[in-house]
Amino acid sequence: MTGSERLQAAFSEGRVALVPYLTAGYPTLEGAYSVGEAYVEAGADVVEIGVPFSDPLADGPTIQDTTTRALENGADLGYCLELASRFADRVPVLLLIYYNSVFARGVRRFLDDAAGAGVSGLVIPDLPIDEALDFREMAAEKGVAICPLAAPTTDDERLDKIAEAASGFVYCVSVAGVTGAREKLPPGAVELLRRARSMVSVPVVLGFGISSAGTAVEAGAEADGLIIGSKLMQVVAEEGPEGAGAWLREVREALDSAVCAKAGSRD
Amino acid sequence: MQQKSEAGYYFGPFGGRYVPETLIHALEELEEAYERYKDDPEFVEELNALAKDFVGRPTPLMFAERLTRKWGGANVWFKREDLAHTGAHKINNTLGQILLADRMGKERIIAETGAGQHGVATATVAALYGKECVVYMGDEDTRRQRSNVVRMKLLGAEVRPVTSGSRTLKDATNEAIRDWVTNVEETHYIIGSVVGPAPYPRIVRDLQTVMGREMEAQARERFGGDPDAIVACVGGGSNAIGAFYPFVGRESVRLVGVEAAGRGLDTGEHGASLTGGRPGVLHGNLSYVLQTEDGQIREAHSISAGLDYPSVGPEHSYLKDEGLVEYASVTDEEALEAFVTTARLEGIIPALETAHAISYAEKVAKDLGPGANLLVNLSGRGDKDVDVVADALGIDAHEAEEVSGDG
Numbered sequence: 001m002t003g004s005e006r007l008q009a010a011f012s013e014g015r016v017a018l019v020p021y022l023t024a025g026y027p028t029l030e031g032a033y034s035v036g037e038a039y040v041e042a043g044a045d046v047v048e049i050g051v052p053f054s055d056p057l058a059d060g061p062t063i064q065d066t067t068t069r070a071l072e073n074g075a076d077l078g079y080c081l082e083l084a085s086r087f088a089d090r091v092p093v094l095l096l097i098y099y100n101s102v103f104a105r106g107v108r109r110f111l112d113d114a115a116g117a118g119v120s121g122l123v124i125p126d127l128p129i130d131e132a133l134d135f136r137e138m139a140a141e142k143g144v145a146i147c148p149l150a151a152p153t154t155d156d157e158r159l160d161k162i163a164e165a166a167s168g169f170v171y172c173v174s175v176a177g178v179t180g181a182r183e184k185l186p187p188g189a190v191e192l193l194r195r196a197r198s199m200v201s202v203p204v205v206l207g208f209g210i211s212s213a214g215t216a217v218e219a220g221a222e223a224d225g226l227i228i229g230s231k232l233m234q235v236v237a238e239e240g241p242e243g244a245g246a247w248l249r250e251v252r253e254a255l256d257s258a259v260c261a262k263a264g265s266r267d
Numbered sequence: 268m269q270q271k272s273e274a275g276y277y278f279g280p281f282g283g284r285y286v287p288e289t290l291i292h293a294l295e296e297l298e299e300a301y302e303r304y305k306d307d308p309e310f311v312e313e314l315n316a317l318a319k320d321f322v323g324r325p326t327p328l329m330f331a332e333r334l335t336r337k338w339g340g341a342n343v344w345f346k347r348e349d350l351a352h353t354g355a356h357k358i359n360n361t362l363g364q365i366l367l368a369d370r371m372g373k374e375r376i377i378a379e380t381g382a383g384q385h386g387v388a389t390a391t392v393a394a395l396y397g398k399e400c401v402v403y404m405g406d407e408d409t410r411r412q413r414s415n416v417v418r419m420k421l422l423g424a425e426v427r428p429v430t431s432g433s434r435t436l437k438d439a440t441n442e443a444i445r446d447w448v449t450n451v452e453e454t455h456y457i458i459g460s461v462v463g464p465a466p467y468p469r470i471v472r473d474l475q476t477v478m479g480r481e482m483e484a485q486a487r488e489r490f491g492g493d494p495d496a497i498v499a500c501v502g503g504g505s506n507a508i509g510a511f512y513p514f515v516g517r518e519s520v521r522l523v524g525v526e527a528a529g530r531g532l533d534t535g536e537h538g539a540s541l542t543g544g545r546p547g548v549l550h551g552n553l554s555y556v557l558q559t560e561d562g563q564i565r566e567a568h569s570i571s572a573g574l575d576y577p578s579v580g581p582e583h584s585y586l587k588d589e590g591l592v593e594y595a596s597v598t599d600e601e602a603l604e605a606f607v608t609t610a611r612l613e614g615i616i617p618a619l620e621t622a623h624a625i626s627y628a629e630k631v632a633k634d635l636g637p638g639a640n641l642l643v644n645l646s647g648r649g650d651k652d653v654d655v656v657a658d659a660l661g662i663d664a665h666e667a668e669e670v671s672g673d674g
Contacts, residue, residue, distance in 0.1 A: 149288040
């Protein structure tokens with residue numbers, strides 16, 4: 001199975017897929033592994049591993065702090081790929097990576113290494129579809145899925161092109177802004193998810209701002225999957241990997257019982 | 268791809284638009300507005316009138332007689348951008364962009380600044396057009412360039428010190444981009460140099476080219492032809508592009524960009540992206556970048572906050588690779604020496620950024636020899652730098668007062 005196929009399968013389980021994020025190398029090189037383990041045990045459908053970058057301009061303060069620490073801990077790309085490979089046989093792994101990290105290694109070599117580590121898909125926040133033409137072809141050859149972003153500012157015409165470019169899923173950004181936990185789901189998020197779902201054949205996943213079982217349930221009603229990053233990194237900082245696993249399990253349960261309630265009300 | 272290249276989207280392989288998806292719409296909107304207004308007679312007239320009455324254009328071309336004599340080479344001419352309103356060439360860009368922002372109906376302006384010159388120039392035009400203005404400035408730079416912080420505040424801007432990363436221009440730019448992503452609907456980002464995602468490098472270049480066009484006309488008037496060489500400093504590279512652009516491709520005109528060698532290229536503590544970096548992606552474009560093997564952006568160093576930047580405008584990368592412009596570098600120490608020499612011999616305190624260009628101009632003037640004409644883009648004045656220079660040279664203002672008191 002290619003990475004794209006594994007990802008598609010993860011989103012076809014008939015439930016909202018949970019995609020927890022972790023910063024590679026945070027809180028420590030070995031600690032990041034424990035975080036991933038906790039995610040997998042809590043029922044993560046996909047794990048997203050962030051490759052630390054010195055200038056993460058799509059990220060808010062929470063994730064910036066973790067990447068700064070991770071870089072101090074010595075989390076280089078080689079380590080990140082090794083971390084990915086330790087989970088890849090159990091769960092599809094996504095890499096969240098800024099384009100310079102890809103470019104510095106050389107696009108072809110990077111894709112070889114990522115595929116070799118068992119990485120299923122890539123989220124590159126600063127590589128919009130227009131700059132990714134050749135990259136997409138090369139990634140497709142390696143069976144590594146591309147998961148482009150769509151924002152509330154994205155119009156239908158462009159959303160259509162994004163849908164065409166997506167080989168894994170479309171990553172809908174809930175709000176114009178950087179990553180970070182938010183108390184409420186922004187109003188534009190639901191609108192974007194509905195638009196995307198009507199136009200996109202691959203799964204539609206929501207990220208940025210999911211901070212509680214409540215926001216997860218709300219977003220889960222419209223999305224095929226949820227990416228949760230900043231909130232989990234906060235929990236890791238405060239309560240360690242076990243705390244993050246417990247938090248994720250609560251969200252899983254809330255999502256499942258919301259589906260049951262919905263099904264029940266239909267009967 | 269070819270069409271985009273012609274429109275100044277790419278410069279050879281460099282440039283492009285490597286930004287989060289949220290910003291794509293705003294960049295397209297800016298591009299459309301620029302296409303619509305750049306040749307619009309009303310827009311051009313408004314810009315020209317303000318350039319004349321508000322900025323004081325055209326800025327003079329001055330013969331630097333004593334420096335010419337000291338160096339014993341080519342005739343040295345200064346393009347006096349230090350005499351432009353707010354004290355540097357930066358105003359040429361901010362003025363054009365505020366006119367665009369106004370036409371796009373954006374009521375909030377943000378900017379990043381290193382030395383504070385671009386921040387002041389942005390705060391100035393925001394005041395002129397009654398816009399809200401927020402300027403991001405590295406915490407380290409707010410200390411180095413205190414007087415510019417005060418100027419921005421007097422002009423009604425909010426200055427937000429940036430404490431992430433190296434606390435300099437690179438980090439201020441990250442923060443400005445994050446603000447823009449968050450407030451994109453009502454905000455225009457006035458980027459300060461020929462950097463950032465397309466269409467910024469082209470817009471800023473076009474707006475700064477007013478310097479090169481004036482230089483061309485003034486050279487003809489003063490010595491009856493093109494200069495033999497033009498020297499300008501390069502951080503992001505807007506004053507250099509603005510000066511060079513009309514002359515690019517003319518074989519008789521030698522174009523020299525001068526980067527910051529900081530404590531020396533071999534120390535790794537410098538800002539010479541073209542000389543010491545390799546291609547990479549930072550702040551929305553592909554260009555030469557100072558980075559580690561693994562692609563982490565390195566911290567730049569220069570005594571001049573305006574050159575303390577680990578990348579450079581993508582068009583410079585293209586001009587370098589094509590051999591159309593030569594790039595050199597000058598250390599902190601050499602720049603300081605030129606700073607003092609220019610003050611003593613010409614009665615002009617140049618910006619530390621500009622002092623890099625002046626320092627290297629000595630070599631070029633000697634190469635060219637007597638009779639040739641060398642233009643230096645005197646991109647800004649150095650009032651903002653006196654504290655830094657006083658520290659570096661051990662000048663004590665208090666001591667001088669005591670001496671005069673005794674007399």
